[in-house]
Structures are given as structure tokens and as C-alpha cells.
Amino acid sequence: MYKYALLFLVLSFGITSCIKDTDFDQADEIELSPVVELDFLFFTLDIDNFQENTGFEGTFTVVDTTEIRFLDGSFTQENLLSAEYFFRVTNSFPLGVDANFNFLTEENEPFYEIDFLILPGTNNNPASTEFIQTITAEEIEQLTQTNKVVVTFTLETLDENLSGVLNLQSKTTYFLKF
Amino acid sequence: MFYFAVFYTCFAFSQNKQLIYGVEEIPQSLLLNPGGNVPLDQKFHFGIPLFSQLHINAGSSGVTAFDIFGESDININARIRASIFEMKNTDFFTVTQQLELINFGWRNTKDYYFTGGIYQELDMITYFPRDLAILAWEGNRDYLNYEFDLGDLNTSGDLLTVFHFGANRQVSDRLTLGARAKIYSSIFNYQSTNNSGSFVTRLGDGTSNIYEHILQDADVSVQTSGYASLRNSDEVSGSSDVLGKFLGRAFLGGNMGLGMDVGATYEINSNWSASASILDFGAIFHTKDIENYRATGNYTLNGIELIFPPLSEGEATFPYYTNLEDEISEQVPLDTLYNSYTVWRPLKMNAGITYRFGKLLGGNECDCRNRGGDSDSQSLGLQFYSIFRPKAPQYAATLFYYRRVTDFLSAKVTYTVDAFSMDNLGLGIVGDFGKFNVYLAADNLLRYENLAKANSISLQLGFNIKFEN
Numbered sequence: 121m122y123k124y125a126l127l128f129l130v131l132s133f134g135i136t137s138c139i140k141d142t143d144f145d146q147a148d149e150i151e152l153s154p155v156v157e158l159d160f161l162f163f164t165l166d167i168d169n170f171q172e173n174t175g176f177e178g179t180f181t182v183v184d185t186t187e188i189r190f191l192d193g194s195f196t197q198e199n200l201l202s203a204e205y206f207f208r209v210t211n212s213f214p215l216g217v218d219a220n221f222n223f224l225t226e227e228n229e230p231f232y233e234i235d236f237l238i239l240p241g242t243n244n245n246p247a248s249t250e251f252i253q254t255i256t257a258e259e260i261e262q263l264t265q266t267n268k269v270v271v272t273f274t275l276e277t278l279d280e281n282l283s284g285v286l287n288l289q290s291k292t293t294y295f296l297k298f
Numbered sequence: 299m300f301y302f303a304v305f306y307t308c309f310a311f312s313q314n315k316q317l318i319y320g321v322e323e324i325p326q327s328l329l330l331n332p333g334g335n336v337p338l339d340q341k342f343h344f345g346i347p348l349f350s351q352l353h354i355n356a357g358s359s360g361v362t363a364f365d366i367f368g369e370s371d372i373n374i375n376a377r378i379r380a381s382i383f384e385m386k387n388t389d390f391f392t393v394t395q396q397l398e399l400i401n402f403g404w405r406n407t408k409d410y411y412f413t414g415g416i417y418q419e420l421d422m423i424t425y426f427p428r429d430l431a432i433l434a435w436e437g438n439r440d441y442l443n444y445e446f447d448l449g450d451l452n453t454s455g456d457l458l459t460v461f462h463f464g465a466n467r468q469v470s471d472r473l474t475l476g477a478r479a480k481i482y483s484s485i486f487n488y489q490s491t492n493n494s495g496s497f498v499t500r501l502g503d504g505t506s507n508i509y510e511h512i513l514q515d516a517d518v519s520v521q522t523s524g525y526a527s528l529r530n531s532d533e534v535s536g537s538s539d540v541l542g543k544f545l546g547r548a549f550l551g552g553n554m555g556l557g558m559d560v561g562a563t564y565e566i567n568s569n570w571s572a573s574a575s576i577l578d579f580g581a582i583f584h585t586k587d588i589e590n591y592r593a594t595g596n597y598t599l600n601g602i603e604l605i606f607p608p609l610s611e612g613e614a615t616f617p618y619y620t621n622l623e624d625e626i627s628e629q630v631p632l633d634t635l636y637n638s639y640t641v642w643r644p645l646k647m648n649a650g651i652t653y654r655f656g657k658l659l660g661g662n663e664c665d666c667r668n669r670g671g672d673s674d675s676q677s678l679g680l681q682f683y684s685i686f687r688p689k690a691p692q693y694a695a696t697l698f699y700y701r702r703v704t705d706f707l708s709a710k711v712t713y714t715v716d717a718f719s720m721d722n723l724g725l726g727i728v729g730d731f732g733k734f735n736v737y738l739a740a741d742n743l744l745r746y747e748n749l750a751k752a753n754s755i756s757l758q759l760g761f762n763i764k765f766e767n
Binding site: 138139140141142143144146147149150151152153154155156157158159160161162163165169171182183184185186187188189206208271289290291293294296 | 436
């Protein structure tokens with residue numbers, strides 16, 4: 121009897137440990153909130169890139185389009201909380217330039233737009249313009265329906281021999297939460 | 299799945315069985331030292347199939363479950379963040395589990411004690427990928443110019459069955475030798491252990507864009523065996539198919555390997571003895587069902603450069619995004635390879651020195667050389683253990699006290715210092731109830747009332763039948 125009591129003691133030893141003062145339900149509260157900085161678009165333009173806009177007399181425009189495929193991806197749609205676009209432009213054209221970034225869906229429907237004016241400069245003293253567009257949590261659903269951006273720059277002038285260079289650099293800050 | 303991940307990441311496991319090593323009443327101690335002493339009156343033993351040894355050992359060298367999930371006023375995300383920054387990339391999580399299917403042994407007329415058996419083993423180790431965890435948790439915004447080390451990714455895992463057969467003999471009054479041959483039958487293996495390179499975001503030099511996202515000297519690879527066929531829907535359509543495949547591989551149908559254990563015990567004098575063993579000196583040759591992945595190269599991302607080409611009405615512009623993807627794929631190709639690879643088993647070494655003394659409770663003074671008499675009543679000693687791991691060997695040192703409490707009950711108490719903790723107390727109890735042998739050993743007893751606070755836990759449990767002369 122003594123032996124079996126000891127055997128019972130030995131076996132019960134293995135089942136009396138416990139995990140306490142812990143709350144594994146807190147796992148539901150775990151959130152990763154990385155802030156990712158990523159280069160966006162960059163380019164340099166001179167007057168040769170611009171074409172007279174026949175639809176709007178007195179304006180020269182330049183247009184290009186690129187896909188940004190991850191914008192409407194499921195990961196982005198589910199986890200992107202907000203975003204911030206930062207543009208830095210140096211301009212030596214003696215005129216202000218209108219910058220327009222039109223974000224389109226797969227079906228080319230415009231869902232989000234960034235528009236700002238670039239300050240005029242001179243060849244000897246290019247003007248620097250910085251512009252930040254914050255896309256809030258309320259607006260982010262519009263951006264994440266899109267997967268391409270149409271970039272349009274417009275000079276209001278009749279002078280096709282206008283001299284100048286425009287350089288744009290940009291980045292996006294993505295505020296994620298998952 | 300999440301709770302498995304939590305469990306896995308909150309405990310790390312090694313294979314140290316300091317409570318079993320050298321305890322000759324437990325037949326499985328021969329698995330730790332094939333040259334260990336076998337009681338001279340032990341004629342034959344067999345383990346209760348599936349119950350002769352269950353070994354679970356888990357540990358985390360840098361964080362406990364309580365650190366993360368303990369009840370606290372501090373938000374769990376703040377605690378996780380603090381843990382990420384407290385841990386080093388040499389901290390690790392390990393899991394080892396062994397389930398013995400068969401174990402048997404017998405003494406022949408020439409006093410060889412032969413042993414054999416089959417056990418299943420799971421062994422996984424993951425080093426804490428500190429830089430990658432910071433990148434995932436924080437992003438890169440606050441880490442400009444910081445080189446995230448891709449080499450922090452270091453993990454490996456094995457699921458296998460081991461078939462073994464060995465012999466043990468007391469070759470002289472002082473020396474006992476033993477050796478064991480092993481056949482490894484791999485069920486599943488993965489490893490990603492030799493990664494290198496870095497990812498850094500720097501401010502640009504002004505010629506291109508605001509940043510440069512630089513992947514430099516990247517060389518990241520993952521090797522797998524036993525995985526590719528599980529994705530083949532023609533072969534595997536449910537859990538029963540997976541189980542069937544695993545069982546087939548477990549019994550010599552998978553990738554095979556060979557290995558051996560050797561060990562010795564030397565009686566220095568009537569009180570002192572020394573022992574040592576080398577386990578799992580061998581390798582598994584993965585030649586079937588292989589699928590490896592490797593990405594290498596350098597790339598600097600500046601974003602997308604628009605060139606505003608003159609276009610006619612309806613003409614599409616350049617496929618910038620596709621070109622970017624193609625360029626990345628070209629400069630950092632991700633290759634799927636099917637070449638064979640060899641994985642060395644994690645080599646383990648045990649060593650111990652023992653001083654025997656004392657007498658049984660109510661018995662006579664120990665005659666330690668006469669193992670048929672009132673022997674082995676008490677002993678005190680030191681043990682050393684090491685296991686080779688991908689980044690570096692791991693070590694453990696143990697101080698133990700063993701006592702044969704009665705003629706049917708023995709106990710061993712250990713104090714172990716290892717990578718997990720400096721205060722690991724363990725207790726093992728073995729009882730011989732007639733022919734029925736049972737043992738139970740657990741360590742980190744100081745954390746036993748709340749295992750969540752333990753950096754490691756280890757449990758060994760088994761039942762055997764022993765026949766004596």
C-alpha cells in the first residue's frame with residue numbers, strides 16, 4: 121500500500137503544475153503598427169517634355185501614368201490605417217506649375233486626387249516647394265480602391281521656348297496596423 | 299494555430315536530460331550514455347510501448363510567457379515591444395519532444411547488455427530574428443541608416459523517427475563501454491541557417507529620390523524536405539493523407555540517415571566515477587521530396603522614375619511597375635531548387651563525475667563496488683552537457699545529488715545553470731514496484747507553481763518492465 125501511495129504521489133506530481141496570473145486572451149489585442157517609408161515617384165522635366173494642350177489654349181502639359189499595384193491589394197486594404205505623401209519639387213521655370221496626381225481604379229475611375237501648385241523659380245535660383253498630403257483613416261478607403269496614378273503637370277504659358285527644369289522627388293509614409 | 303505559435307515562442311526547448319543521466323535504475327539512461335552502468339542483476343527490460351519515455355522540453359532564453367501574457371496594467375503591445383528590444387539575436391526558442399515507441403534490452407551470456415528501440419523526435423530551434431522583428435514591429439521610418447541584418451533569420455526543425463540498436467559491456471572492473479547505431483528516418487525537415495545580407499534605408503544623395511532602399515549582399519535560403527509533396531493536391535487531399543504520408547516516412551519510407559552514440563563509464567576508485575557520452579554523431583541525407591528556395595543579389599530601390607514619353611492618342615505608356623518588378627526579380631532572383639542536402643544531427647555531449655557515499659535509509663554503509671548489495675545509496679556530482687546548434691553550441695552545467703531512498707525508490711535533485719536560467723532546480727523520482735519501473739522527472743521546480751514564469755520546462759516520464767536475475 122505504501123508503495124502504491126508513493127506511485128500515486130509521483131504520478132500526481134506531473135499534473136499539479138499550473139499556469140496562472142496570465143491572460144492569453146490578450147493575444148487578441150496584439151497589434152503591429154509599423155510605419156513604413158517608401159520612395160514614390162521621381163522625375164525631371166524640361167520644356168521639351170511639355171506639349172501644348174489643344175483643349176486649353178495657353179497651357180502646356182505633360183502626362184504619364186504608372187501602376188501602383190499594391191495599393192488595392194488585400195493586405196493594403198485590410199491593414200493600411202493612413203498614409204502621407206510628401207513631395208519635394210525644385211523648379212527653375214519662371215512660372216508656377218500645377219501638379220496633379222489622380223489615383224484611378226482598375227476601371228480608370230478616379231477615386232483620390234492630390235493637387236498642388238509649384239512655386240516659380242529662375243535658372244539661377246530654382247524654387248523649392250514641399251507639399252504634404254495626409255490621407256486620413258476616413259479617406260484611406262478611397263486610396264486603397266486604386267492601383268494606378270496619372271501624373272499631370274501643367275504650365276500656363278504661350279511661350280514654347282520657355283527655359284527651365286523641374287525636378288520632383290517624393291515618398292509615401294504608410295501607417296500600418298495588423 | 300495562434301496558440302501553438304504562442305506556445306512555441308514562449309518556451310524554448312533543449313535536449314538536456316540531466317535528471318535521467320547516470321540514473322541506472324532507468325533503462326532509458328542508456329540512451330544518454332550507451333556506456334552507462336547497467337545493474338548487474340538486470341537481465342531484461344522492455345518499455346511499455348508508447349509509454350516508456352515521453353520527453354518534452356521547451357525553453358526560451360530571452361522571454362517567458364509571463365513576460366508577454368502576464369496580467370498587468372501595461373498594454374501587451376508595450377510589453378512585446380520591450381521584449382523585442384531586450385532580446386538579442388542569439389536568444390533562441392527551442393522545442394524538443396521525444397516519444398518512445400519501443401524500447402527493450404537484454405543481457406546475454408557473455409554479459410553484453412544489448413538495447414534497441416524506436417523513438418519519434420521533434421526538434422526545432424529558432425533564433426530570435428531581432429532585426430527582422432524590429433522592422434516588422436516598428437517599420438523603417440525611425441531606422442534610417444540602420445542595417446537590418448538578414449542573417450538574423452536562423453531556424454531549423456526536424457521531425458523524424460530513430461531506430462537504434464546498441465551494446466553495453468563492463469569490459470573491466472573499472473570500465474564500462476557502450477555504443478549504439480542509429481538509423482534516422484526523416485519525416486519532415488526544414489532549415490534556414492546560413493543567411494546573410496542587409497536591408498537599409500538611407501537618405502538619397504539628391505540625384506534620384508528622397509531615399510535609397512538598399513538590399514545588399516542578400517543571400518537568404520530555405521531548404522525543405524517532406525514539404526513539397528504535401529502541397530500536391532493529387533497526393534494529399536486531407537489530414538488522413540498527411541498522416542499516412544508521415545507514417546510511411548516514419549518507418550523507413552522517407553529520407554534516411556545514419557548515426558551513432560558512444561559512451562563510457564570509468565570507476566576511478568570505490569567512490570569516484572567518471573562518465574561521458576557523445577550522442578547523435580550522424581547525418582540525414584535529404585534526397586527525396588526536396589524543395590529549396592534561395593534569393594540572392596543586390597538591389598537599390600528609388601521608387602519609380604517617370605520619363606513622360608511622347609505618346610499618340612490611345613498609346614500606352616511604359617509599364618513602369620512591371621518593369622520594376624522584373625528588375626527586382628532579375629537582380630534578386632528567387633530560385634526554387636531541388637538539389638539534395640545533408641543535415642548533421644545536433645551533436646550532444648554529456649559528461650559527469652560522481653562521488654558515491656552513504657547508506658540506505660535504515661541500511662548498511664554503501665559498498666559501492668558491489669552493485670548487487672546495498673549500493674548506490676547516495677551520490678553527489680557534476681554533469682556537463684552541450685549541444686551543437688546552428689549559431690553556437692549551447693552548454694549546461696549541473697550539480698546533482700542522488701539518493702536511493704528505499705530499496706524501491708530513488709530520487710535525484712539537480713541544480714542546472716544554462717542559457718535559460720541560473721536557478722533551475724530539478725527533481726527526478728524513479729520507482730521499482732516489483733517488475734514495474736516508473737520514472738518522472740521535471741525541472742525548473744522553482745517556477746512549477748506558475749510555469750508561465752519559466753524560461754524553460756522539461757518533463758520526462760516513462761514506464762518499463764524490468765526482470766532481474
